[in-house]
Amino acid sequence: MKPIVIANWKMNEVSSKADDLAEEIATAVSKYIREIDVVICPPYTALEAISEVPGIIKGAQDIHWQDKGTFTGEVSGPMLKDLGCEYVIIGHSERRWKMGENDDIINKKLLAALRNKLIPVLCIGEKAADRQDRRTREVLKQQLESAWRGIGREDCNQIVIAYEPVWAIGSGQIGSKEAATPEIIAEAYNYIKDFILAEELSDKVRLVYGGSVEGDNVNEFFQVQSNEGFLVGGASLEASEFSKIIKKTAQNYD
Numbered sequence: 001m002k003p004i005v006i007a008n009w010k011m012n013e014v015s016s017k018a019d020d021l022a023e024e025i026a027t028a029v030s031k032y033i034r035e036i037d038v039v040i041c042p043p044y045t046a047l048e049a050i051s052e053v054p055g056i057i058k059g060a061q062d063i064h065w066q067d068k069g070t071f072t073g074e075v076s077g078p079m080l081k082d083l084g085c086e087y088v089i090i091g092h093s094e095r096r097w098k099m100g101e102n103d104d105i106i107n108k109k110l111l112a113a114l115r116n117k118l119i120p121v122l123c124i125g126e127k128a129a130d131r132q133d134r135r136t137r138e139v140l141k142q143q144l145e146s147a148w149r150g151i152g153r154e155d156c157n158q159i160v161i162a163y164e165p166v167w168a169i170g171s172g173q174i175g176s177k178e179a180a181t182p183e184i185i186a187e188a189y190n191y192i193k194d195f196i197l198a199e200e201l202s203d204k205v206r207l208v209y210g211g212s213v214e215g216d217n218v219n220e221f222f223q224v225q226s227n228e229g230f231l232v233g234g235a236s237l238e239a240s241e242f243s244k245i246i247k248k249t250a251q252n253y254d
């Protein structure tokens with residue numbers, strides 16, 4: 001599978017500015033777009049605006065678990081498909097810890113994504129206190145197993161699992177936090193790979209890292225075995241910075 005770099009714009013960029021930013025990114029990385037999947041997950045309101053940008057794959061930042069109904073303010077899988085989305089982020093730590101999403105909700109959202117033929121980008125990661133208490137393995141295992149309840153190998157074509165330690169996720173500004181070290185990422189990937197092997201998903205999963213990935217530190221992560229890309233927050237809002245990440249990733253996997 002190709003490496004993948006996913007932009008998570010979070011709650012940034014109004015629709016009338018989003019196409020310019022996506023356009024700037026697409027122009028800067030057009031040479032690499034065949035070798036690498038470049039996905040942009042803007043706010044829902046900007047999904048339409050970035051539609052015309054060539055080479056960019058669209059993703060959403062969330063999904064509701066039902067396909068339609070009385071859920072004021074929510075957006076469903078069929079709506080995302082209709083707008084041309086191919087990917088959807090599920091279980092981001094900001095949704096888990098700021099919006100109160102629990103394991104049950106995340107499981108239902110994963111089922112909804114697969115049912116609607118959207119590729120889920122399932123985010124998992126420990127908090128600083130979990131790491132201090134040496135509970136990282138336990139937390140990752142629990143998050144994966146509960147998200148996966150009721151899902152079989154035959155239910156998915158592709159999935160992306162993003163290891164995003166909560167303590168490494170930036171505040172929105174470049175340089176606001178320290179990224180995880182390659183050793184920490186490799187250790188987490190080993191835990192995740194135990195799960196992937198047990199579920200016989202090796203040929204269906206791409207493992208990516210997220211948490212303060214920037215143009216200047218991205219090279220460090222290439223030494224992590226099994227890494228197939230990145231989920232990028234703050235740095236994806238600056239075209240030059242995000243393009244640097246894509247270029248370096250494409251060159252590394254060449």
Ligand code: PGA
Nearest residue numbers: 169170211212232233234
């Ligand atoms: P960051 O965000 O790159 O700003 O740390 C990553 C994420 O939250 O997905």
